[in-house]
Amino acid sequence: MRSAAVVDLEAVRVNVRALVASTPAAVMAVVKADGYGHGMVPCASAALDGGATWLGVAMLEEALDLRAAGFACPILAWLWTPDEVAALEQAVGQGVDVSVSARWALEIVQAAVAATGRVGRIHLKIDTGLSRNGSTAADWPALLTLAAAAEARGEVEIVGIWSHFAYADEPGHPTIAKQIARFIAAIEVAAGLGVHPQVRHIANSAATLTLPEAHFDLVRPGIAIYGLAPVAGDFGLVPAMSLRSHVALAKRLAAGEGVSYGHQYTTERPTTAVLVPLGYADGVPRSGTNRGPLAINGKRLTISGRVCMDQFVVDVGDLPVSAGDEVVLFGSGRDGEPTAQDWADAVDTIHYEIVTRVGARVPRVYLNADPAAIVSTL
Ligand SMILES: *Cc1c(COP(=O)(O)O)cnc(C)c1O
Numbered sequence: 001m002r003s004a005a006v007v008d009l010e011a012v013r014v015n016v017r018a019l020v021a022s023t024p025a026a027v028m029a030v031v032k033a034d035g036y037g038h039g040m041v042p043c044a045s046a047a048l049d050g051g052a053t054w055l056g057v058a059m060l061e062e063a064l065d066l067r068a069a070g071f072a073c074p075i076l077a078w079l080w081t082p083d084e085v086a087a088l089e090q091a092v093g094q095g096v097d098v099s100v101s102a103r104w105a106l107e108i109v110q111a112a113v114a115a116t117g118r119v120g121r122i123h124l125k126i127d128t129g130l131s132r133n134g135s136t137a138a139d140w141p142a143l144l145t146l147a148a149a150a151e152a153r154g155e156v157e158i159v160g161i162w163s164h165f166a167y168a169d170e171p172g173h174p175t176i177a178k179q180i181a182r183f184i185a186a187i188e189v190a191a192g193l194g195v196h197p198q199v200r201h202i203a204n205s206a207a208t209l210t211l212p213e214a215h216f217d218l219v220r221p222g223i224a225i226y227g228l229a230p231v232a233g234d235f236g237l238v239p240a241m242s243l244r245s246h247v248a249l250a251k252r253l254a255a256g257e258g259v260s261y262g263h264q265y266t267t268e269r270p271t272t273a274v275l276v277p278l279g280y281a282d283g284v285p286r287s288g289t290n291r292g293p294l295a296i297n298g299k300r301l302t303i304s305g306r307v308c309m310d311q312f313v314v315d316v317g318d319l320p321v322s323a324g325d326e327v328v329l330f331g332s333g334r335d336g337e338p339t340a341q342d343w344a345d346a347v348d349t350i351h352y353e354i355v356t357r358v359g360a361r362v363p364r365v366y367l368n369a370d371p372a373a374i375v376s377t378l
Contacts (some may be wrong), residue, residue: 016050260305
């Protein structure tokens with residue numbers, strides 16, 4: 001195979017088991033964005049094997065894809081627009097939980113309930129300080145009053161009240177305590193209006209790993225289930241994805257030759273240049289030009305010159321490298337290869353983006369897909 005994103009599903013199971021063991025709360029595995037690039041359906045299966053009991057996604061069609069794949073567990077979808085009436089109706093019809101941050105959203109759920117005859121399962125979202133999705137505190141009582149009335153009529157079930165942190169990845173940041181206090185206040189306002197949800201949830205991976213007081217009834221780890229920690233520390237997580245390729249050509253170049261578009265790199269001496277068939281169309285950041293790390297035959301090297309759409313070049317000096325040799329852009333780091341964190345450091349982003357952006361052209365190859373057949377332990 002030319003290139004592949006190799007995903008070890010046993011790593012996902014191990015990571016989810018560790019998260020489940022770390023909290024009395026239920027665990028919602030977040031598998032949005034094609035499982036952060038790892039593949040939504042295989043990772044959802046592995047997460048449930050590991051003890052997660054909920055699945056979380058951003059978009060309605062992601063939730064519908066999970067239902068179509070046969071997942072019967074609770075699934076929450078939290079980001080949708082008034083244009084998505086048809087998808088919302090399907091979601092309600094298939095028992096997908098949907099987030100509601102405003103009156104218009106509740107009204108669309110009620111219309112879907114009328115059309116499908118199913119009770120709408122909603123999670124009311126309160127903005128506690130991220131200023132992204134969620135009701136403001138000012139609009140919250142009116143939203144609760146409408147939702148409580150709809151619940152009293154048997155139209156909806158208020159399954160959850162929830163929120164999201166701005167700074168959970170900086171333990172001790174003053175906004176964290178403030179957001180928890182606002183969240184508790186919003187739950188108390190709800191109780192005062194007779195709204196008692198089954199689950200209250202605010203914790204992403206960082207809060208799941210570092211902030212037990214924010215676990216409430218349900219935690220929503222995403223990046224951690226793929227083995228990447230959003231905060232420094234050893235949490236026993238195992239990175240699940242390794243991005244691999246093979247050398248497409250190796251050849252000697254003379255000193256003073258410009259390499260790749262715009263000659264951003266020039267050979268200093270006679271050397272071996274190696275061509276790798278991955279580019280920005282495959283998710284290799286173009287900003288990895290002259291910076292991106294990789295390993296070839298176990299040796300740590302750096303991309304030479306521009307990352308192109310489909311390929312890049314590496315000056316390997318006098319190392320013995322031939323067409324067909326293995327290239328690892330990132331992996332768990334266990335064999336000395338760079339990690340997604342190393343890539344993030346090199347190109348000034350976060351490891352979330354490095355794994356999630358791996359392109360659709362790169363096949364995903366799964367290791368340990370069958371939990372009954374695991375022989376090696378990680
Ligand atoms: C993506 C997301 C999560 C998971 O966040 P991680 O940092 O990957 O754990 C949880 N909740 C919401 C609302 C999200 O958008």
